[in-house]
Amino acid sequence: MNFASDNAWGAHPAVLAALAAANDGAMMGYGADPVTARAEAAIREALEAPEAVVRFVSTGTAANALVCAQLSPPHGRIYCHEDAHIETSECGAPEFFSHGAKLVTLPGADGKLAPETLRPALRVGAGAGLNGGLSALVSITNATEWGTVYAPAEVAALAAAAHEAGVPLHMDGARFGNAVASAGCSAAEMTWRAGVDALCFGGTKNGAMAAEAVVFFDPAHAEGFDYRRKQAGHVFSKQRFLAAQMLALVEGGLWLRLAAEANAKAQALAEAVTAGGGRLLAPVQSNAVFAAIPAETHARARAAGAIYHLWPDKSAEGLDPAPVRMVCAWDTPAADVARLAAILAGH
Amino acid sequence: MNFASDNAWGAHPAVLAALAAANDGAMMGYGADPVTARAEAAIREALEAPEAVVRFVSTGTAANALVCAQLSPPHGRIYCHEDAHIETSECGAPEFFSHGAKLVTLPGADGKLAPETLRPALRVGAGAGLNGGLSALVSITNATEWGTVYAPAEVAALAAAAHEAGVPLHMDGARFGNAVASAGCSAAEMTWRAGVDALCFGGTKNGAMAAEAVVFFDPAHAEGFDYRRKQAGHVFSKQRFLAAQMLALVEGGLWLRLAAEANAKAQALAEAVTAGGGRLLAPVQSNAVFAAIPAETHARARAAGAIYHLWPDKSAEGLDPAPVRMVCAWDTPAADVARLAAILAGH
Amino acid sequence: MNFASDNAWGAHPAVLAALAAANDGAMMGYGADPVTARAEAAIREALEAPEAVVRFVSTGTAANALVCAQLSPPHGRIYCHEDAHIETSECGAPEFFSHGAKLVTLPGADGKLAPETLRPALRVGAGAGLNGGLSALVSITNATEWGTVYAPAEVAALAAAAHEAGVPLHMDGARFGNAVASAGCSAAEMTWRAGVDALCFGGTKNGAMAAEAVVFFDPAHAEGFDYRRKQAGHVFSKQRFLAAQMLALVEGGLWLRLAAEANAKAQALAEAVTAGGGRLLAPVQSNAVFAAIPAETHARARAAGAIYHLWPDKSAEGLDPAPVRMVCAWDTPAADVARLAAILAGH
Amino acid sequence: MNFASDNAWGAHPAVLAALAAANDGAMMGYGADPVTARAEAAIREALEAPEAVVRFVSTGTAANALVCAQLSPPHGRIYCHEDAHIETSECGAPEFFSHGAKLVTLPGADGKLAPETLRPALRVGAGAGLNGGLSALVSITNATEWGTVYAPAEVAALAAAAHEAGVPLHMDGARFGNAVASAGCSAAEMTWRAGVDALCFGGTKNGAMAAEAVVFFDPAHAEGFDYRRKQAGHVFSKQRFLAAQMLALVEGGLWLRLAAEANAKAQALAEAVTAGGGRLLAPVQSNAVFAAIPAETHARARAAGAIYHLWPDKSAEGLDPAPVRMVCAWDTPAADVARLAAILAGH
Structure with missing residues (x-):
């Protein structure tokens, strides 16, 4: 009777089968393999985002922190809920990867940011000058750390506030599947159609062994990201085994x-x-x-x-x-x- | 009628005179000069701390952030008041220098931390595990960002809480002179006798052009600090001109x-x-x-x-x-x- | 006919079987599972090092760079061969993780460092002062990037030079199995008995999907390492699937x-x-x-x-x-x- | 008879006089003062670069390392001479500020880089892929660490090689005055007219106490630089005293x-x-x-x-x-x- 966490449980048989299927002789390494290509395509399709850049990493902390470093300079301000995983549960990974960005934490009922608190915070940030750093990113988690789910309209309202302030919106989707299934919307409605710029699409808590996808809906946001992933030790040489997990989950809607x-x-x-x-x-x-x-x-x-x-x-x-x-x-x-x-x- | 900040004002004539006096032909660089030796000694004497390690830098942000990096690993938790200068006014310097440490901010009346909030926060930190990082440092500002002053007994109470949790206490003394003069105690009573482990002894807001002293009361805390200061570009080649400013202020009690x-x-x-x-x-x-x-x-x-x-x-x-x-x-x-x-x- | 790299090939059936076996209902996450415990023990046993601290990560770059950051301060000098993987093939990961350490590269026939070049380099380092940084680590690769193998006596000679200079020795063992099998010695003779302080014990190039073990022979060297691994996003929540791979390879000598x-x-x-x-x-x-x-x-x-x-x-x-x-x-x-x-x- | 270094000597009387003159009551801090404005203008004029962005810092290491961080991502490759100050004498500051950039060092007679070695190195860099990082910057020192001087034509040849590879050229001008005086050219001919993108214009070794100017000839290169300078603790609150030094040196051609x-x-x-x-x-x-x-x-x-x-x-x-x-x-x-x-x- 283990209800400690969803990561206390295992991998779906389809994931294991996919790993076995991917273990098919020689393939070029570091992502230049057909399994990776198929998995990236499957995620683009699931998101109805044919232009999106999709990359795989093995942990949610890596996914989130790499996105933070990609979208925030060292002197950036990253706005998030005070109970956000990036604030409470990643041992300072966003600060480490970004080389010093500051998480500006905001309260919010049911684990959710609200435009009514985000907008004033962004206004303060806009006036923070050199002392306070540069507003760089808004990050939300969906499903949230309190098990609640932002509806697409709520996401859109936050995206609007972020975009008005000139900063992109990141969605930590460690439990993205739970959010989409709960909201009964499409993955596209939950993300880019609502204004999400970068998505961490979690697999680990939803049947994978250890696999997450990082998605940038605007390829311009992904420039140089492959170097960051490599420099952080998050590029697998046998990447097919990372990609295969996500492929098994996404293809067919599992x-x-x-x-x-x-x-x-x-x-x-x-x-x-x-x-x-x-x-x-x-x-x-x-x-x-x-x-x-x-x-x-x-x-x-x-x-x-x-x-x-x-x-x-x-x-x-x-x-x-x-x-x-x-x-x-x-x-x-x-x-x-x-x-x-x-x-x-x-x- | 400028009351915007104490750093809007100038340098004391004695400081200018000391610069002129230090401009006396050739001296070895990077701190190996007699002015630096005298200034370090003067500060040790002012603090009645003959064993202390004293180093000079040119800005308060550098002083504070270098101490944070010296005493906290990248995965450290640094506890401070929510209005602390290191949190609000240094553009993420502590996070940058430390390579990712997290500032854990606490509320407190009149800009002061209180043992009643610090102790529970340190308890939470002790249980934070890998998710939350390792408690590394408590930092207070004296005089505070609200113009109030911790009395030595208040400092001692916070030091006791910090030390019980196994972490050192840093005092941001950008306005250290104002605090000591206000409290009517000695500089030693305000610092090491009350349990302060590292002090940023500010000169800039108190008559210098740009000079601060970093003081580690326990030399073990200073191990490797000179490298950090150098790597951060904060070692002056003609350091006599930095030291001379502090010397002019400290010698004779100016x-x-x-x-x-x-x-x-x-x-x-x-x-x-x-x-x-x-x-x-x-x-x-x-x-x-x-x-x-x-x-x-x-x-x-x-x-x-x-x-x-x-x-x-x-x-x-x-x-x-x-x-x-x-x-x-x-x-x-x-x-x-x-x-x-x-x-x-x-x- | 793929001879591009050993990581172009697949995973051993025993590794796949071990993953399936580990997929056995709920276990606590983040390494607090019995598979991890068994795998750590198996590696300690294979190395005849009952006190060693063993931790798992998914890539060789992560393993090496985390060791560099663990054993070198930001101002450290890390000595390695000019063709070392950490210098040529990790996109600056050691510099990134360590926050600025400098790789001091040395020539050497057949991809090997020699005591005759290492000793003078360490002497230069000892005199480098603040300008040059602090000698922190010597790193060798075994088997080397040129397919050659250091014999235990060669390792011991380099370890002696490093230890005389007061710095530990790291062995990048991405192809550790190939080296030990080639030398015909024991894993202990190749490592701690020859003076190695930290070992990256590679699985990925030798039958795993993506699994490496980091080994510190002296537990004092491992202090705080778990935080570093977490902050870098290299702690798997379902770590049993990482550990199971190494377990399959090490148990029974596969x-x-x-x-x-x-x-x-x-x-x-x-x-x-x-x-x-x-x-x-x-x-x-x-x-x-x-x-x-x-x-x-x-x-x-x-x-x-x-x-x-x-x-x-x-x-x-x-x-x-x-x-x-x-x-x-x-x-x-x-x-x-x-x-x-x-x-x-x-x- | 001290010939150890030019920084063993003092400050010019005009610099001291300028400090005294700048000590004129209240001025706004952090660079919003008239002395800073005049000094920035004087340097733009000396360089015949009316669009250039000019900023002051107190040490050459800070100037160089901040430029490296500004123009190179963490995964960047910075090409320089093997005896370059940024490689040998800054304790890893460029790596620290940039968060991991790699200095690719090249040999060269008389302390100079030559296009014949730089071009092939840039070609290797262009093919280095994720393993080797991204070519980001070429850095030269003028006057060099061997006391030689690049003529404008030599600078132009290196700039051409750099620009062909899509990377900017930085000139470490800790002894910029010595170089320009030696070459008998104008400061503009030595820099932007020859293709230099960023200049560290040294004052400290040439009569200042501690003052250097960072110059970006293309304002686009300076975006966000003020935040970097602040986060590194290199923004003086009483910046007039930094600017006054450079002003005294540059105005009138001293x-x-x-x-x-x-x-x-x-x-x-x-x-x-x-x-x-x-x-x-x-x-x-x-x-x-x-x-x-x-x-x-x-x-x-x-x-x-x-x-x-x-x-x-x-x-x-x-x-x-x-x-x-x-x-x-x-x-x-x-x-x-x-x-x-x-x-x-x-x-």
């Missing part, structure tokens, strides 16, 4: 089916929380449940072997109700979900 | 007399603010006045030619009362102070 | 058998070169052949579909004899080797 | 007169070397003499109290003839020059 499964499991937990007298800390719109549950329920779940995190950290141990984060993956066993749901619902 | 003059001028303005129906936004303990003054008073001051900043920025124009920052230097003319005070007092 | 196969294939080509009137440009001691072959032979090889690089680059096209680099992998088909050998031998 | 004096003194020493049976190691075209002098002459010079460096370092002690570097400044006393010349001439 990524959306897996994400929808994970979302549905979280929904089941969310309903159980409410039924059991708990309170959702944020709307459950993707594959994570943030909830305050009765301490007694928490104790029973733990006793039953359920693994999940107290939120935001262990210091919450002992509180009643207990604030918790429970994350579902496409392959979280249905039986586990049912069992935890029963406990949460008070049965 | 620095404290100048700081006391500046403080007294600010005190006069503060009293006028109160007399004139304005409100001090923070206690005036050094050479800066933060106040909300009647819009009409503000208009009259402007009309009279007074230069100062609205606070925190121009967006405050038009407010009533008007939030303003007025800074005095040792050489702000007494007549200017009297004239502005009269306006502030409503005469 | 890595040495595969390397020996590749070496033997190169030996066959080398003999053919000589038989066919070509000249070896360096002794063939691992899995790469550097040779000057008759232009006519080169033309026939190309016509037969053989893929390999002119050396050092395409500008050599048209020379007679033609300087070429031919690399064998464990899975280069025996038929391809025989066919190319026949051409090289002039049959 | 810089060229001082440089010519220093050059003439070196010429006197050079003639004495030859007369006394020594051999010049490079043509003496500026203010430094590199010579092999009889050991006995060396001993007599030392005994007489002459200070200068053995070349390239102390390891040359004891050689006969003794390789030495002797540098003259504008203020090296004529008597010292005469006395050393007499010894060198064997009198």
